[in-house]
Amino acid sequence: MSTKERPTLGGTRIKTRKRNIAAPLDPASFADAIAQIYIDHGGDLELIAKDVEASELDFSRYGETFFEVVYTGGRIQFGSTKPEEGERQPYCILNSEASREKILPYVLFIQKIIRRRPFMIKSLENVMQRLLQSLELYGQIDRLKLAIFTALTFSQKLSGLPPENIFSVLLKDSLVAKGTVLGFITDCFNEYLVENSFDDLIALLKRAKIEDRLLEFFPMQKRTMECFSEHFSKAGLIPLVEYNEKKVFDVKLKELRNYLADQFSEDVNMDELMESLKQRCKEASLPDAEVVRTVWEALMDAIQWSGKNQQQNVNLALRQVKTWGALLGSFTNTGKLELELIYTIQTYCxxxxxxxxxxxxxxxxxxxxxxxxxxTILFWFKKGSNPKGRQIFVKGLEPFVKWLEEAEEED
Structure with missing residues (x-):
């Protein structure tokens, strides 16, 4: 057997191939270590935060396990509230009192941890989603604690936590059907409003993309405006009831406007259109004043304005008014509604x-x-209360008013 060494190229280095050494997956040991930190400091969140920040535990891998310990005291079996085997710590959110004062320190504690480790926000999101999807497995008091925590999380503006991903998981059929979700979001809204305005709540609902879906949180048999108003009124959320009523009202007006836009683009019978329009307004419980404004706006929207050609614009507008004026007249059957029409035209111009x-x-x-x-015209000319451009419009209308007054004197 030859003992000669293999030839090598001078000046070259032989690279040693590195192995991919994987650390053992051991969430149980991680959970025990976090629980022990809690126990060692008797639940003092300031001291716990310092130890957590100083530790070399693998939070990037076991972030969800960390938040399970914060919420429930230890690891939990997936899809249940039952604990996994291992160390448990009693100083968790679900062992605290169901009050803002007791739960807020946990929110601030989590906020401090995430500021040091921003990547953990996704782990928090995943754990919150799992807990909320399991709401029906918790008692009423524990659900209240979760509602308070969720509200405080967004009230304190926990960086990076998307409300859409949190609230969307609540629209689970089984949770909605039992009314579990409705109670949860009601508690959550009330708690959020303790330190935030109603406008802030609406902004949160918009970010969560549930502003127009609140009725979906009601069980199917109660998914009516009457049930919505009754429930949130009893819960002290009357501004939410009023806001939703206005939203529904605006949707009805928009539908009416779209309907008219379609009719104006077709060769329709005026009498049939009047009858159909009145029937729609009656079914939607729309007040005549709103209908007058909507019909006027729809009439003007249907005009193809010619830009800077003023005379052509005048001709187009007058042609539209003369063509469809009877439609406006069918809803201006009182002096008050006629005046409302003048105010609408005044504002529009x-x-x-x-x-x-x-x-x-x-x-x-x-x-x-x-x-x-x-x-009505004379009343507006002398006593009209809408100030928008009034002086200009009064001056422009003077010749016509003078003609009316002279004609009246002759009569």
Missing amino acids: YEDAKLMKLFPEIIRALYEKDVLAED
């Missing part, structure tokens, strides 16, 4: 500079179509 000179022409056209009465 004021908000678009190119339409400022249109106002007197439109008023005259509506008078000729018997939509506006002489008395």
Whole structure:
């Protein structure tokens, strides 16, 4: 056997191949270590935070295990509230009192940990999702604690926690059907409003993308506006009831406006359109004043404005008013509604500079179509209360008003 060494190239280094050495997966030991830190410091969160920050435990791998210990005192079996074997610590969120004062320190503690280890926000999100998906397995008091914690988490603006991913898991059929979710979000909203305004709550619901889905948190048999109003009124959330009613109302008006837009683009019978429109407004319980404003806006939206050509704009607007004026007239059957129409036209012309000179022409056209009465026009001219562009519009209408007064004297 030859003992000669193998030839090598001078000046080269032989690289040793590194092995991929994987650390053993041992979440149980990690959970025991965290629980022991809690026990050693008797639940003092300041001291616990210092030890956690100084430790060399693998939080990137066992972040979810860490938050399980913070919430429940130890590891929990997936899909249940039963504990896994191992060390348990009694100073957890679910062992605290169901009050803001007792739970807020845990939120601040988690906030401090995440500031040092931002990557753990995803682990917190995953654990919160699992706990909320298991709400039905917890008692009413524990659900209240979770609601308080969730509200405080967003109230304290825990960096990076997406409300959409937290609240969306609550729309689980089994949770919704039993009313579990409805009670949870009610407690959560009330707690959030302790230190935040109602506008802040609406902003949170928008970020969570549930602002328009609140009715989905009600069991199917109670998914009505009446049940919505009754439930949240009893819970002291009357502003939420009023806000939702306005949202529903705005949706109805938008649907009406879209319906009219479709009708204006077709060759429809005026009488049939009037009847259909009145029926829709009755079913939607829309007040006549809102209908008058909506019909006017829909009429103007249907015009293809010609830009800077003022005379052409006047002609287009007048043609639209004369064509569809009877539709407006079917809803202006009182002096008060006629005045509401004038205010609507006044505001509309004021908000678009190119339409400022249109106002007197439109008023005259509506008078000729018997939509506006002489008395209403004179009342607006002398005592109208809408200040938007009033001086300009009054001056523009002077010749027509003078003509009306002279005609009245002759009569």
